Amino acid sequence: MTAVALKRSLGPRGRSHVADRLLATMTTAAAAIILAMLAVIVGNVVIGGASVISWEFISAAPRDGMTAGGVFPAIFGTVALTLLMTIGAVPAGVATAIYLTEYASPRSRIARLIRVCIANLAGVPSIVFGLFGLGFFISTVGKQIDAVAYNGQVTYGKPSLIWASLTLAILTLPVVVVATEEALRAVPREMREASLALGATKLQTIVKVVLPQATGGIMTGGILAVSRGAGEVAPIMFTGAAYFLPFLPTYPNDQFMNLGYHTYVLATQSPDVDRTKPILYGTVLVLLVLTFMLNLVAITIRARSRRRLAANA
Amino acid sequence: MTQLVATVPATEKSSLPSHRLVRRPRILEAIAETAIKAVALLSILSVLLILFFVGKEALPVLTSAEVHKEVTVRTLFAAHAEAGYMWQPVSDEPKYNILPLFLGTLKVTFVALLVAVPLGVSAALYVSEFAGRRTKEIIKPAIELLAGVPSVVIGFFALVVLASWVQRVFGTEHRLNSIVAGVALAVAVVPIIFSVSEDAFRAVPGSYRSAALALGSTRSQVMLKVVVPAAAPGIAASIVLGFGRAIGETMIVVLATGNAAIFDGSFERSTRTVTATIAQELGEVVVGSAHYHVLFALGALLFLSTLTVNLGAERIVGRMRRRLGGGT
Numbered sequence: 001m002t003a004v005a006l007k008r009s010l011g012p013r014g015r016s017h018v019a020d021r022l023l024a025t026m027t028t029a030a031a032a033i034i035l036a037m038l039a040v041i042v043g044n045v046v047i048g049g050a051s052v053i054s055w056e057f058i059s060a061a062p063r064d065g066m067t068a069g070g071v072f073p074a075i076f077g078t079v080a081l082t083l084l085m086t087i088g089a090v091p092a093g094v095a096t097a098i099y100l101t102e103y104a105s106p107r108s109r110i111a112r113l114i115r116v117c118i119a120n121l122a123g124v125p126s127i128v129f130g131l132f133g134l135g136f137f138i139s140t141v142g143k144q145i146d147a148v149a150y151n152g153q154v155t156y157g158k159p160s161l162i163w164a165s166l167t168l169a170i171l172t173l174p175v176v177v178v179a180t181e182e183a184l185r186a187v188p189r190e191m192r193e194a195s196l197a198l199g200a201t202k203l204q205t206i207v208k209v210v211l212p213q214a215t216g217g218i219m220t221g222g223i224l225a226v227s228r229g230a231g232e233v234a235p236i237m238f239t240g241a242a243y244f245l246p247f248l249p250t251y252p253n254d255q256f257m258n259l260g261y262h263t264y265v266l267a268t269q270s271p272d273v274d275r276t277k278p279i280l281y282g283t284v285l286v287l288l289v290l291t292f293m294l295n296l297v298a299i300t301i302r303a304r305s306r307r308r309l310a311a312n313a
Numbered sequence: 314m315t316q317l318v319a320t321v322p323a324t325e326k327s328s329l330p331s332h333r334l335v336r337r338p339r340i341l342e343a344i345a346e347t348a349i350k351a352v353a354l355l356s357i358l359s360v361l362l363i364l365f366f367v368g369k370e371a372l373p374v375l376t377s378a379e380v381h382k383e384v385t386v387r388t389l390f391a392a393h394a395e396a397g398y399m400w401q402p403v404s405d406e407p408k409y410n411i412l413p414l415f416l417g418t419l420k421v422t423f424v425a426l427l428v429a430v431p432l433g434v435s436a437a438l439y440v441s442e443f444a445g446r447r448t449k450e451i452i453k454p455a456i457e458l459l460a461g462v463p464s465v466v467i468g469f470f471a472l473v474v475l476a477s478w479v480q481r482v483f484g485t486e487h488r489l490n491s492i493v494a495g496v497a498l499a500v501a502v503v504p505i506i507f508s509v510s511e512d513a514f515r516a517v518p519g520s521y522r523s524a525a526l527a528l529g530s531t532r533s534q535v536m537l538k539v540v541v542p543a544a545a546p547g548i549a550a551s552i553v554l555g556f557g558r559a560i561g562e563t564m565i566v567v568l569a570t571g572n573a574a575i576f577d578g579s580f581e582r583s584t585r586t587v588t589a590t591i592a593q594e595l596g597e598v599v600v601g602s603a604h605y606h607v608l609f610a611l612g613a614l615l616f617l618s619t620l621t622v623n624l625g626a627e628r629i630v631g632r633m634r635r636r637l638g639g640g641t
Binding site for chain 1: 341342352353356362363365369412432434435442454458459464466467470474483507534537562567592600608612619620623626627634
């Protein structure tokens with residue numbers, strides 16, 4: 001605060017004034033360029049895709065070699081995928097965050113190792129998750145299930161909704177952990193102490209005092225994870241996404257269509273580029289609207305809970 | 314004996330209800346703590362499983378005689394007698410030289426960082442030193458939104474729109490090339506560089522600025538000679554993390570590079586990266602073939618590189634925070 005006041009009162013003079021202005025202009029320009037990147041991409045997709053969006057586009061399946069019709073199976077697949085992923089990632093992520101903030105001692109080696117692993121998990125390239133999903137879930141776990149329960153008949157040892165979801169669950173785990181941990185840390189220590197002083201156990205304190213205060217943060221983490229998962233393509237290419245399916249996935253070992261993968265397929269493997277272009281734009285718009293809405297909701301919830309906790313403190 | 318048996322129910326009856334409340338949860342407490350800890354260990358397990366299963370499929374490149382008929386560690390790097398440095402896994406005589414792919418990744422990453430580093434760091438400086446609260450409240454979520462744009466969307470934009478712009482402006486030889494892919498990749502990398510640098514600038518204590526101002530420095534002097542040097546390790550870490558993100562990014566480069574494994578230094582011609590190679594070829598490869606194992610080996614190299622990069626960045630940031638006293 002004093003620094004700001006000082007900056008104002010000093011009022012730089014002479015040549016350095018020019019340097020100040022130059023620096024201000026250049027850094028402002030950099031920020032403006034970044035915002036312009038966002039605006040140009042979003043603007044282009046909206047302009048290109050808006051005319052394609054109709055009820056039919058949202059609710060129908062692709063027709064005529066994917067040059068007509070809609071993207072409903074891809075929307076359905078994306079929702080199913082991220083829903084299953086959430087069931088895996090959110091409980092695991094929240095539990096990890098609870099362990100790190102509530103149980104582990106600050107100098108615990110295991111906690112430090114967990115943190116390092118979370119940070120690294122967040123940095124693993126998404127294509128490596130694809131390789132891992134193939135090598136672990138499909139070729140190892142799936143094959144074993146087939147050998148034990150299905151007499152070796154290929155049932156789970158192939159690309160499936162469940163394997164793609166689990167692969168994405170590991171990929172998005174860090175998102176949930178980081179957001180939840182931030183929320184848990186923001187809960188004032190006095191609240192925990194008050195609860196413990198009233199005779200509540202540690203678990204009761206966590207479940208009835210700490211977690212309710214952190215709901216906003218946990219939701220933020222969950223939503224950000226869904227948004228991230230909905231946009232990932234590389235991890236699901238080999239673990240379950242399908243080029244085209246005449247039916248919707250109903251079993252965990254079914255394959256599925258997906259908005260991101262559909263975009264990739266339309267953009268690279270279309271026999272007739274000009275005829276698929278409108279559909280391609282429409283698909284991208286649906287995907288972008290989906291991820292943006294989720295992100296906006298998450299950012300809003302987080303801002304609100306941050307403000308509330310700041311007011312409480 | 315009988316006395317003991319008789320007294321136990323008696324004491325339990327006489328005990329207060331609160332006694333039971335305290336007692337029963339104790340087992341529950343222990344179970345819950347163990348369960349939570351077990352789940353928390355999943356993250357460690359995940360990293361180990363990734364390491365193990367990607368490594369397991371990559372290992373035959375080093376050990377399997379069957380694979381060595383087609384490819385050895387030497388032929389991964391050494392030039393082929395006639396074809397030179399060539400990646401051509403599907404042919405009568407498959408050629409698995411991975412140098413063109415490495416070069417492709419490096420070229421695209423270089424362009425991406427060339428664009429993203431100045432932009433991201435400057436914007437971070439703007440937000441931490443110049444911007445008012447309201448401006449910050451717009452810029453930071455907007456950059457978060459940019460980070461949330463799926464990479465396949467950025468790749469699509471590069472393929473359909475950006476490539477045409479770049480060709481019109483620079484008259485590049487190939488429509489899809491390292492410049493197009495690099496610029497598109499910069500869009501994905503900029504949010505990381507911005508947010509890590511901004512954290513670094515914010516970690517510089519206000520007292521540093523006040524002291525410099527009190528000594529008569531101008532604002533630009535304070536920033537360039539005090540704030541930026543103090544935050545330099547954080548900026549370095551942001552670049553390192555950006556590098557890690559750039560070499561691992563897949564969908565943008567699959568769509569925007571043109572995917573031709575050409576071994577040359579030109580930025581105007583199509584290129585092919587490590588990630589794009591895995592993404593495009595793994596789907597069609599025979600499981601257990603030499604090609605399959607080479608693709609996993611590429612994945613393992615990628616994994617190890619990003620692991621090193623991330624651990625390095627973490628160290629840098631940790632050391633900086635300790636030096637700045639962890640203050641705000």
